Amino acid sequence: MAQTTEPIVRIRNLSKSYRRGTQIIPVLSGISFDIARGEFVALMGPSGSGKSTLLNMIAGIDSADEGEIEIGGVEITRLGESDLARWRAVSVGFIFQFYNLIPVLTAFENVELPLLLTHLNRRERREHVEAVLNVVGLADRMDHYPSQLSGGQQQRVAIARAIVTDPEILVADEPTGDLDRASAEEILQLMDRLVHEFGKTVIMVTHDPRAAEKAHLVRHLEKGELSVT
Amino acid sequence: MFILKYILRNLFRHRLRSVLTVVGVAVAVLAYGLLTTLVGLWYSGAEHASDTRLITRNAISLVFPLPISYLERIRGVPGVTTASYGNWFGAYYKEQKNFFANYAIEPRSYLELYPEFILSPKEKNDFLLDRKGCIVGERLARTYGWKVGDLITLKGTIYPGDWEFVLRGIYHGKEKATEERIFLFHWTYLNETMRRSVPRRADQVGYFVVGVKNPGLAPDVALAVDSMFKNSLAETLTETEKAFHMSFVSMTEAIMVAIQIVSYMVIAIIMVVAANTMAMTARERIGEYATLKTLGFKGGHLAGLIFGESVAISFLGGLLGVALTFPAAHWIETELAQYFPYFTVSPKTLLFELLAALSVGVVSGIFPTWRGATIRIADGLKRIG
Ligand SMILES: Nc1ncnc2c1ncn2[C@@H]1O[C@H](COP(=O)(O)OP(=O)(O)OP(=O)(O)O)[C@@H](O)[C@H]1O
Ligand SMILES: [Mg+2]
Numbered sequence: 001m002a003q004t005t006e007p008i009v010r011i012r013n014l015s016k017s018y019r020r021g022t023q024i025i026p027v028l029s030g031i032s033f034d035i036a037r038g039e040f041v042a043l044m045g046p047s048g049s050g051k052s053t054l055l056n057m058i059a060g061i062d063s064a065d066e067g068e069i070e071i072g073g074v075e076i077t078r079l080g081e082s083d084l085a086r087w088r089a090v091s092v093g094f095i096f097q098f099y100n101l102i103p104v105l106t107a108f109e110n111v112e113l114p115l116l117l118t119h120l121n122r123r124e125r126r127e128h129v130e131a132v133l134n135v136v137g138l139a140d141r142m143d144h145y146p147s148q149l150s151g152g153q154q155q156r157v158a159i160a161r162a163i164v165t166d167p168e169i170l171v172a173d174e175p176t177g178d179l180d181r182a183s184a185e186e187i188l189q190l191m192d193r194l195v196h197e198f199g200k201t202v203i204m205v206t207h208d209p210r211a212a213e214k215a216h217l218v219r220h221l222e223k224g225e226l227s228v229t
Numbered sequence: 230m231f232i233l234k235y236i237l238r239n240l241f242r243h244r245l246r247s248v249l250t251v252v253g254v255a256v257a258v259l260a261y262g263l264l265t266t267l268v269g270l271w272y273s274g275a276e277h278a279s280d281t282r283l284i285t286r287n288a289i290s291l292v293f294p295l296p297i298s299y300l301e302r303i304r305g306v307p308g309v310t311t312a313s314y315g316n317w318f319g320a321y322y323k324e325q326k327n328f329f330a331n332y333a334i335e336p337r338s339y340l341e342l343y344p345e346f347i348l349s350p351k352e353k354n355d356f357l358l359d360r361k362g363c364i365v366g367e368r369l370a371r372t373y374g375w376k377v378g379d380l381i382t383l384k385g386t387i388y389p390g391d392w393e394f395v396l397r398g399i400y401h402g403k404e405k406a407t408e409e410r411i412f413l414f415h416w417t418y419l420n421e422t423m424r425r426s427v428p429r430r431a432d433q434v435g436y437f438v439v440g441v442k443n444p445g446l447a448p449d450v451a452l453a454v455d456s457m458f459k460n461s462l463a464e465t466l467t468e469t470e471k472a473f474h475m476s477f478v479s480m481t482e483a484i485m486v487a488i489q490i491v492s493y494m495v496i497a498i499i500m501v502v503a504a505n506t507m508a509m510t511a512r513e514r515i516g517e518y519a520t521l522k523t524l525g526f527k528g529g530h531l532a533g534l535i536f537g538e539s540v541a542i543s544f545l546g547g548l549l550g551v552a553l554t555f556p557a558a559h560w561i562e563t564e565l566a567q568y569f570p571y572f573t574v575s576p577k578t579l580l581f582e583l584l585a586a587l588s589v590g591v592v593s594g595i596f597p598t599w600r601g602a603t604i605r606i607a608d609g610l611k612r613i614g
Contacts, residue, residue, distance in 0.1 A: 053607075061523050061606040082527065089525025096610070100520040104238035114524045116231050161524075 007034035008168060008201050009058060014067035016053055027053050029224040030067070035203065037168075040195045042215035043205045049221045051205040052173055058203060059092050059171045060084045072168055089117045093162025095172035099154040101146040107133065107157045108142035114165045132160040135198075136190060152183030159190060163200070170194065172204040176211050188214045232530070236537045243510070247542060250506050254546025254586050255553060257499035262554045262582045263561070264492035266574045268485050275474035277406040280444040282342060283451055284473040285437040288464040294433035295463050297420075303437055306453045308446040313338035314434040316419060318412075320383035320392060322373060329369055331383065331412035333419040342440050345403040346411075352377065352398030360418055362397035366409030370399045383412075388419065388430075405571055439467065496585045504593035507539045511597030518601045519609025528602035535601045539594030540587065547586025551579050 011033050017026040027050040035041055043051050056062035057069060060076045069077045072091060079087060088094075101110045108129055115125045133139045136156040146154050155175060162170055172191070176184035192214055194200040204215065212218045220227045240247050285303065287293035294316075303312045315334035321327050336357050340346060348356070348364065356362045365375060375381060379396045394414055402409045416434070423431040441450050451467035458465045468476075478485075511518075518531050554574050562572040 056607050056610075059523070061610075085522070085525050085527050088523065094523050096520070100516065100523075100610075102235075102517055102520070104235070104242055113521070113526075117525050 006037075008037040008039075008072055009035035009203070010068070010070040011058075012068045012070075014054075014057065014069065015065050016050070016057065016062075017065060026224055031224070031226050032067075033219070033226055035201060037201055038195060038199050039217060040192070040202045040215045041204065042212040042218045043203060043221060044207070044212055044218055045221035047207075050224060051221050054221065055171050055173050055203065055205050058169075059094050060088050061094075089114060090165050091167050091169070093159075093165070093167045093170040095155070095158055095162050095170060095175045097174040097177040099146070099151070099158045099178075101154055101157055101161075103146050106143050106145055107138060107149065107160075110146070110157055111142075111160045111164050113161060118165065128164055129160075132164045133157075135163070135193075136160045150183070151179050152186055155179065155183070155187050156190065159187070159194075163194065163198070167200075169201040169203065172202065174205055174207065176206065176208060184208070184211065232533050232537060235534060236541055239514075239534075239538050240541060246506060246510070250503055250542050251546040251549060253499055253502060254543050254589055255549035257495045257589070258547050258550030258582045258586050259553045259557060260495045261492045261585055262550065262574055262578050263557060264488050264495075265578050265581065266558070266572065267569075268489050268492075269575065269578070270569065270572065271481070271485050272478060273406060275471055275478050277404070278470040278474045280447060280469050280471050281441050282470045283439040283441060283447060283454070283467050284470055285439055285454055285465050285467040286435070286473075288455075288466040291435070293463070294435055295437065295465065297432045297434055299437065299458065299463075299465070300434075302457060303439055303454055306439075306450055306457070308441050308450045308453075310440040310442055311338050311341050312440065313342050313438045314436065315339065315416065315438070316433075316435040317387070318383075318385070318414075318419070319387040320385045322381070322383055327373070329410050329412060330408070331414070333416040334413050335416050336413070339413070339438065342438050345407045346400040347403055348398045348400045352400075356397035359395060359397050360415050361393065361395055363394040363412060363414035364398040364400055365396065365412050367399055367401045368409035369412060370396075372410075375399075388423070405573065438470075444469075496589065500589050500592050503539070503543060503589050504596065507535075507542075507593045507597045508600075510538070511535055511601050515601070515604060515609045518604055519606045522604070522606045523610070532598045532602040536591075536594045536598045539597065540590035543586045543590030543593065544583075546589070547583045550586060551582050554579065554582065 011031060014028055014031045015026075016028040017024050019025070031054070043055065045051050053062060057064050058071070060079070064077050067077070068075055074087060074091070076084060076087060101107075102113070105113070111129045111132060112125055115128060118125075120128065129142070130139060133142055136159055138153060138156055138160065141149060141153065141157075146157070149157065159175075170191075175191070176187050179187065188211055191202055191204065195202055202215075204211070206212055285295070285299075287295050297314065300312055300314060303309060313335050315332040318331045318333050320331055322329075340348070340353065346364075346366075352364070356364050363381065370376070375396050377396055377399060381394045381396055383392045383394065384390075385392055400409075420431055439450065439454065441447050447469050451469075454467045455465050518535075521531060522528075558572045558574045561569055565572075
């Protein structure tokens, strides 16, 4: 893939370790890499290699011990908790393995959630929500509760929720990990569309080689170090 | 707006759990309200007691009588308007459990001293004229279905035997707090019977009631009466009706304090139970809270959500408790009338019921709110799946 513009994600010397009692467990040690705008990156590696940890730090929900993460020109490693929350609300969409929809809210209400933090009024919110539900092909299910949807459908609602604020980057932690092959395929196609049609940058952690195939670039994380294939 | 909707949906999530917590808070609040009312009523007898009436009794103990001959001397004390007298009769109606206050009294002066017992002039007159006549309070009459003209037989305990009376009047209290479960009859009826059967018990009274011109005179009059009978065969102890009641109240004060403590304990217990339930609920939803934070919601939003649910549950319980208080108080008033002449829960107590419920909500919400608001997202997300 041709690297066209300046990178949207810039990571420098990123380190992270966890403390378990007196023991210190290093997870990431001095990682540096860039991700270009409009890239679809797959992050692979053995269990416990720190994929989720890295992804969480890129999404601004975990903190680094050392190093810098700059996303779309914002150095998020320097933001305080409150600014970080505001940044997350508009700049990044998160897709989880287990969808993480709120069970007491309908598909529509789940997708509307991030918009409640914006200044949009009711009507504008409705328009946005309906638009993204159309993108994921679930406009006819918006009044359904998560329990009334299949796993694949729930994940599509979750994707709608991730893109409703129109963030530049999407991060996904094993988005197909809990799905059967057909549903997984649908989700991957949807992610592919988001990259190609909507110009999103997607960073996806996966164990599934099939899923990784969809990506432009696969990066391997092992023993806290990153390699490209 | 959204938070409210979310809280409401969460309330219905574990219906049984929410309902049980609401009912638990309601029952606790109800118990608190009823116990507090009970304690209040106990003291209110003394509060409503007159301070222009003095009670003169035997200085040794209430169970020892005084000679009737003291009456004229007491009437002569400056500042005294009227004096009357009575004996605690201690009889019951048919069965021992049908127990109520009954006194042998001197009707004319007694009714003068107790203007809060309101009788029609005709009934009053009929009572005064009939030596075997009696009057009762409205509540007592209602309990046993007595009507004016009925023949009533009481079984004596202190004065053994069957005692027959004709009901000549039913009085009602001037105020709600006025005791309406009293049975009054002619002292002469008792005394004449005693003269015939047990002469040594005749011409004796249990206590004198002494009316004074104004409350300010009460201490002087009491002193004058007591010093008059100093060194006589039966020395007296005179105090205001209020002090007289208080001496009963203080005998049982420890019990009342215990009851009040129990009422607080009930609230404390439900606090612990509700806190546990809320903690359980919040723990189950940690993943959800972490998800909301990932989306950009802040600690404050989550705090509102969790705290709101806790307070909403307890407040619902409080409202239910207050609503239940009315029928419960009514039930006590009718079914347990022999113990509680009236059982009115004051607005202040109702307010305290609600405040107690709210404090349950606040206290039980603090810990889960703090947990939810400060949860590290990455940790919270691990709880899913
Ligand atoms: N909160 C924590 N406290 C202590 N150790 C942690 C914590 N979170 C993660 N770790 C450790 O950090 C390492 C990396 O965890 P991480 O979840 O990033 O791995 P992963 O690559 O996503 O694994 P998987 O493929 O199983 O999801 C693991 O050894 C894990 O035990
Ligand atoms: Mg992981």
